Amino acid sequence: MAMQTIEELFEHELKDIYSAEHSLLDALEQMAGESFDREIKKVFTQHRKETQGQIKRLEKIFKSMGRKPEAETCPGVEGLIKEKKAFMREKPSEELLEYYNIGAGQKTERYEITAYESLIDMADKLGMTDAVELLEQTLQEEEAALNKLKMIASEFDVTEDMEEEEAEKKTTSRR
Ligand SMILES: [Fe+2]
Ligand SMILES: [Fe+2]
Numbered sequence: 001m002a003m004q005t006i007e008e009l010f011e012h013e014l015k016d017i018y019s020a021e022h023s024l025l026d027a028l029e030q031m032a033g034e035s036f037d038r039e040i041k042k043v044f045t046q047h048r049k050e051t052q053g054q055i056k057r058l059e060k061i062f063k064s065m066g067r068k069p070e071a072e073t074c075p076g077v078e079g080l081i082k083e084k085k086a087f088m089r090e091k092p093s094e095e096l097l098e099y100y101n102i103g104a105g106q107k108t109e110r111y112e113i114t115a116y117e118s119l120i121d122m123a124d125k126l127g128m129t130d131a132v133e134l135l136e137q138t139l140q141e142e143e144a145a146l147n148k149l150k151m152i153a154s155e156f157d158v159t160e161d162m163e164e165e166e167a168e169k170k171t172t173s174r175r
Pocket of ligand 2: 142
């Protein structure tokens with residue numbers, strides 16, 4: 001049957017982000033594991049914890065609509081995860097992978113921010129006050145995560161590490 005109402009669209013988008021948050025749980029765990037900088041590892045680990053809470057909020061919204069929480073694959077976030085997998089085939093150095101992850105994290109936060117902004121708009125139009133409040137809490141967490149990652153990226157001193165690594169490579173190849 002054709003989709004016709006904003007409520008149906010809202011439910012569809014809810015399933016989409018519900019799936020995305022689950023995929024991001026794994027991605028954040030992976031990025032925290034790959035991280036060699038304690039500060040960066042903490043950001044990924046903390047946001048993973050927040051993500052668990054975000055999933056709970058989504059479940060509350062499903063419940064308030066009398067629906068069972070359901071996931072519908074989110075090709076947007078799956079695409080970002082695929083992008084990362086392709087990058088891994090380039091065999092990046094530890095430092096470069098760390099720097100890449102900070103950027104990849106920002107891409108996903110931006111995706112989530114836009115998804116939540118749309119959901120909030122729809123919930124608002126549907127008069128779902130409680131849902132608006134829950135979604136806004138999540139939106140704030142996503143924005144804070146984006147800002148943290150942005151700051152970390154600007155402070156990330158990649159040149160020194162990479163130059164050292166380059167120099168090391170040259171010495172070893174000379175041997
Ligand atoms: Fe999230
Ligand atoms: Fe996020």
